[in-house]
Amino acid sequence: MEDTYAVRAVDLSKTYGTGQAEVKALDHVSLTIARGTVAALLGPSGSGKSTLIKALGFVSPADTGEVFFGGRLVVKDGVPLADLASLRRRHLGFVFQKANLTSFLTARENVEIACEFGGKSDGARRARELLEYLDVAGREHSYPEMLSGGEQQRVAIARALANEPSLILADEPTAALDSVRSRNVMELFRRVAHDRGAAVLVVTHDHRALEVFDVIYEMEDGRLRPH
Amino acid sequence: MNLALRDVRRHLARFIGTAAGLGLLLSVVIGMQGIYAGMVDDATILTRAMRADLWLVQRDTRGPFAEGSRLDPSVEARAAAVPGVRTARPYTYQLIQRERRGAVLRIALVGLGWPDDPGRSLPLVRGRHLHQSHGEMIVDASLGLGIGESLTLAGEPYRVVGLTKNALTSGGESVAFVSVADAELIAFDQPAEAAMLERERVVERLRRTDLGRGQPALEDLATSPRWRAPALASPPLAAVLVQADPHRLAEVREVMRSWGDVSVYAQGEEEALLLGGVVQRARMQIGLFTVILTLTAAVIVMMVMYNLTLEKTHDLAVLKLMGAPGPRLLGLVLQQAWLLGALGYAVAYGMGAVVFPMFPRRVLLTDTITLVAPLATMAIVTLASALGLTHVMRIDPSRALEA
Ligand SMILES: Nc1ncnc2c1ncn2[C@@H]1O[C@H](COP(=O)(O)OP(=O)(O)OP(=O)(O)O)[C@@H](O)[C@H]1O
Ligand SMILES: [Mg+2]
Numbered sequence: 001m002e003d004t005y006a007v008r009a010v011d012l013s014k015t016y017g018t019g020q021a022e023v024k025a026l027d028h029v030s031l032t033i034a035r036g037t038v039a040a041l042l043g044p045s046g047s048g049k050s051t052l053i054k055a056l057g058f059v060s061p062a063d064t065g066e067v068f069f070g071g072r073l074v075v076k077d078g079v080p081l082a083d084l085a086s087l088r089r090r091h092l093g094f095v096f097q098k099a100n101l102t103s104f105l106t107a108r109e110n111v112e113i114a115c116e117f118g119g120k121s122d123g124a125r126r127a128r129e130l131l132e133y134l135d136v137a138g139r140e141h142s143y144p145e146m147l148s149g150g151e152q153q154r155v156a157i158a159r160a161l162a163n164e165p166s167l168i169l170a171d172e173p174t175a176a177l178d179s180v181r182s183r184n185v186m187e188l189f190r191r192v193a194h195d196r197g198a199a200v201l202v203v204t205h206d207h208r209a210l211e212v213f214d215v216i217y218e219m220e221d222g223r224l225r226p227h
Numbered sequence: 228m229n230l231a232l233r234d235v236r237r238h239l240a241r242f243i244g245t246a247a248g249l250g251l252l253l254s255v256v257i258g259m260q261g262i263y264a265g266m267v268d269d270a271t272i273l274t275r276a277m278r279a280d281l282w283l284v285q286r287d288t289r290g291p292f293a294e295g296s297r298l299d300p301s302v303e304a305r306a307a308a309v310p311g312v313r314t315a316r317p318y319t320y321q322l323i324q325r326e327r328r329g330a331v332l333r334i335a336l337v338g339l340g341w342p343d344d345p346g347r348s349l350p351l352v353r354g355r356h357l358h359q360s361h362g363e364m365i366v367d368a369s370l371g372l373g374i375g376e377s378l379t380l381a382g383e384p385y386r387v388v389g390l391t392k393n394a395l396t397s398g399g400e401s402v403a404f405v406s407v408a409d410a411e412l413i414a415f416d417q418p419a420e421a422a423m424l425e426r427e428r429v430v431e432r433l434r435r436t437d438l439g440r441g442q443p444a445l446e447d448l449a450t451s452p453r454w455r456a457p458a459l460a461s462p463p464l465a466a467v468l469v470q471a472d473p474h475r476l477a478e479v480r481e482v483m484r485s486w487g488d489v490s491v492y493a494q495g496e497e498e499a500l501l502l503g504g505v506v507q508r509a510r511m512q513i514g515l516f517t518v519i520l521t522l523t524a525a526v527i528v529m530m531v532m533y534n535l536t537l538e539k540t541h542d543l544a545v546l547k548l549m550g551a552p553g554p555r556l557l558g559l560v561l562q563q564a565w566l567l568g569a570l571g572y573a574v575a576y577g578m579g580a581v582v583f584p585m586f587p588r589r590v591l592l593t594d595t596i597t598l599v600a601p602l603a604t605m606a607i608v609t610l611a612s613a614l615g616l617t618h619v620m621r622i623d624p625s626r627a628l629e630a
Contacts, residue, residue, distance in 0.1 A: 050628060059548060059625045089550025100627055102542045104230075104237035113228050117550055123228075143237070159549075171628055 005068075006167040006199030007056055008032040012065035014051055014222075025051040026062055027222035033199040033215075035166060038190050040210060041203045042227060043219035049203045050171055052219070056201065057092055057169045058084040070166060089117040093160025093198075095170035099152030101144035107131065107155045108140035111162050118163030130158040134188070150181045157188060161196070168192065170202040179208065186212045230546075230555065231562035234539070245531050246567050249524060250574020256520045257575055257600050258583060261590035263513040268591050269395040270506050271498045273337065273402060276394070277318070278348045279468035280476055282497045283489045289500045291320040291465035292396070298464045302489060306467050309482050311475030316340020318466040319410040322400060327378065332370060335400045338410025340468065346389065346404050354389035360406045360451070365389035367401040381413045393589060407464075426450050521607065528611035532564050536615035540622055547624035560615045568608035572601050 014026040025048040033039050043049050055062045058075065067075040070091070074082045101110045108127045115123030131137045134154040136147075144152055153173060160168050170189065174182035186202070186209045193200045193214075202213070210216060216227035235242045273292065274282075283302060290296020306315035319338035324331060339346050339357065346356035346365050354374045357363045364385045366372050377384040385405065394402040405413070429449045433439030439446065467489075471479040483491045492500065502510075536543075543556055583590040 054625050054628060057548075059628065060623075085547070085550045085552065087550070088548065089552075092550070094548055094627075096628055100541075100545045102545060104234040104539075104542065105228075109228060109233065113230075113546075113551075114549055116228055117552070117555075 004034050005032050006035050006070070008068040009052075009056060010066045010068070012052070012055055012062040012067070014048075014055065014062040024222045026055065026065075029062075029065070029222070029224045031217065031224060033167070033201055035199050036193055036197045037214040038193045038200045038202065038212065039215040039217060040213040040227075041201060041217050041219065042205070042207070047219040048222040049219050051222075052224070053169050053171050053201070053203060056167070057094060058087055089114075090119065090163055091166050093163070093165040093168040095153070095156050095160050095168065095173045097172040097175045099144065099149070099156040099176075101152055101155055101159070103144055106141050106143055107136065107147065107151075110144070110155055111159045114159045114162035120163060123162075126162065127158070130161055131155065133161075134158045149176045150185075153177060153181075153185060154188075157185070157192075161192060161198075164196060165198055168198050168200045170200065172203050172205065174204065174206060179206075182206055183209050183212075229562070230559045231566065234535075234559065235563060235566065238535075242563075242567070243570070246570035247574050249528060249531075249567060249571030250578060252520065252524045252527070253571050253575035253600070253604060254578040254582070256517055256524065257579055257592070257596065258586070258590055259513050259517050259520070260596050260600075261579075261583060261592050262586070262588050263510065264593045264596060265589035265591035266506055266509055267502060269393060269399075269589065270501050272350075272394055273335075273396065274494065274497050274501060276349050277344075277468055278470070279494060280471050280473075281469040281480060281483065282492045282494070283467040283469060283483060284465070284492065286488050286490050288490065291318070292501045293503075296465050298467060298489065300464055302467050302486075303464065305486070306469050306483065309479055311472050311479045313470045313472060314340075314343050315467055315469050316343045317407045317464045318468050319407055319414065320465045321410070321414050322396075323380070323413065325378070325380065330371075332378075333400045334366075334370065335396045335402045336410055336413060337402055337404050338407035338465075339404050341406035341408065344468075345406075349389070349391055349394070349404060351389045352392045354387070356389055357404075357406060358388070361409055362386060363388045363405070364409075365391060365404040367391050367394040367403070369393075369395065370401040370403070383412075385409070395589070399588065521603075525607045525611050528564065528567065528608050529614050531567070532560060532608075532612045532615040533618065535563065536560055536618050540618075541627070543619060544622050544624055544627040547622060548627040553620070556619050557616055560612050560619055561609065564608040564612035564615070565605060568604045571608075572604045575600075575604075 009029060009031050012026045012029045016023045016025055029052060041049050041052070054060045056067065061075045061078045061080065064077050066073055069087065074080070074087065102113065105113060108131060111127035111130055112123040115126050120126060128137060128140065131140050134157055136151050136154045136158070139147055139151055147155065153176070174185050177185065189200045189202055190212050192198055217224055218227045283298065283306060284290040285296040285298055288294055288296045300317065303315050303317050306312060317338065317340050321336050322333065323336055324333050341357065341360045345358070349356065349365060351365070352368065356365065362383065362385055364387055366387050368390045372378065372387045374387055374390060377386040396402060426449060430446055433445055433449060469479065480491055483489060546556060579592070
């Protein structure tokens with residue numbers, strides 16, 4: 001079991017602000033995501049979903065608790081025990097609500113730069129393949145602002161896949177898309193998880209596509225429970 | 228993948244516009260330095276061209292350029308008699324103003340110690356040095372006179388035989404060189420009539436003596452312009468230029484210092500005096516301008532680099548989130564700053580090549596300027612990107628997750 005999970009969080013807690021303004025964004029959250037599974041994270045606004053994503057993605061750590069990655073303790077009580085930037089560029093992929101592509105790079109360059117950060121040598125070829133896989137190869141020389149929302153999101157997913165990550169974190173990736181495209185994106189995540197053995201955690205408000213997911217979690221007031 | 232170039236490519240027009248602006252500013256800084264260097268060069272060209280070891284001037288003056296200096300003509304012979312002195316030649320210097328074809332010519336007239344010094348040491352660009360002790364002159368090309376043209380001074384024509392370039396005083400007057408005897412004639416602008424009558428009178432007297440009849444050559448001597456009628460006071464010199472045996476220079480200098488009527492300056496000291504007196508204020512002014520303009524350029528580059536970085540904040544946060552190595556992002560800012568500096572310098576260089584020759588004052592781009600300017604530019608843009616760099620370091624990758 002040890003080597004089949006991508007990420008494991010144990011007893012994460014995080015508090016924003018102090019006194020009157022104190023918000024408990026994570027309240028003793030524990031969770032394990034196995035490789036090859038797609039997990040959904042539901043919950044009302046302000047329940048702590050993004051905070052959990054940031055903690056699992058080594059972007060801003062929780063105050064207390066532990067995060068294991070690939071069998072290794074990486075963050076303990078907010079203190080990094082490894083080079084987090086290096087972890088992110090080699091093993092993690094992010095997809096956000098808005099595509100968040102680098103505005104001065106073309107679609108293909110956006111994917112290529114991720115390959116480069118991850119130490120992949122044949123970035124240009126990989127980028128083209130990924131864009132083909134996601135059906136946006138025709139727009140590879142376009143800048144993000146010239147792409148539609150759906151195209152941008154697919155390029156962003158291609159970028160997240162660039163380094164064959166073991167964990168993909170997606171925070172409301174379909175919020176800007178219509179329901180057909182949104183369903184396509186979710187199915188894409190499923191394909192990525194099952195084809196490539198990645199663990200995928202997707203924050204979503206869209207209850208219509210839930211059958212795509214292997215596991216569904218729900219958050220409320222910083223606490224996590226199965227759906 | 229070079230992120231800096233990719234970003235520049237996306238905002239090419241604005242980047243080039245900024246570089247052009249920086250270039251104009253730099254060209255002003257370089258121009259100021261060039262004008263100053265030109266001024267120093269102009270100021271010292273006169274002393275340098277004379278190739279003297281020692282300058283004897285009127286006691287306690289800083290003459291002859293910084294202030295007037297009047298030496299008794301006997302100093303020349305006295306100096307020549309000092310052991311170790313190779314040559315001692317008289318030197319005069321005065322500003323004259325003449326009209327020619329309706330235009331006012333301001334001329335700094337330098338007397339060369341004929342026959343020892345016919346102007347061989349002058350940097351001639353055309354023509355030749357003086358071949359005759361009287362009636363020939365070497366002028367600076369800036370006067371607008373051509374070889375063979377003549378100018379009437381003190382009632383006598385002076386033919387231009389040689390042209391120099393950039394022989395200007397610190398005040399910008401063009402320099403003309405004549406023999407020292409001619410210079411004195413012109414200086415005192417004695418009515419030609421008086422001089423001629425006096426010469427004729429002497430010749431008359433000579434012819435009435437046995438000596439005169441026996442040695443006709445004396446007549447020529449008396450009619451020579453170098454000969455001075457006793458009735459007309461012998462005019463003073465501005466300086467006496469001494470060349471001495473190198474190993475006896477100190478000794479010669481000691482002897483001359485003991486004379487009560489002269490001050491002795493070495494070539495370098497004379498130049499320093501000239502620079503100190505005449506160019507000092509310009510040096511301060513130009514120095515201050517340079518500092519202000521350099522600071523302005525630095526501040527502008529700093530704000531431009533900061534703004535370029537600021538508006539990329541989100542892009543940079545995303546790259547950080549993706550785990551971009553720190554040096555890659557800092558390199559993005561630094562490389563753009565360097566590119567801006569290099570383009571700016573290229574613009575300044577091109578501007579200078581086109582515009583500086585049209586300046587009324589000479590812009591002299593010395594080796595130091597052409598070497599220091601690009602290095603200083605790169606140093607400035609590097610320092611100026613500090614603000615942008617600190618911003619890059621402060622960007623929080625989690626900002627990328629916020630919509
Ligand atoms: N940087 C912050 N400073 C202070 N409070 C914060 C910060 N980020 C989040 N919070 C608070 O923490 C709580 C959880 O925020 P979080 O962004 O994780 O919610 P969420 O579940 O992602 O909500 P949404 O569905 O609206 O995106 C909220 O009450 C929020 O106001
Ligand atoms: Mg959120």
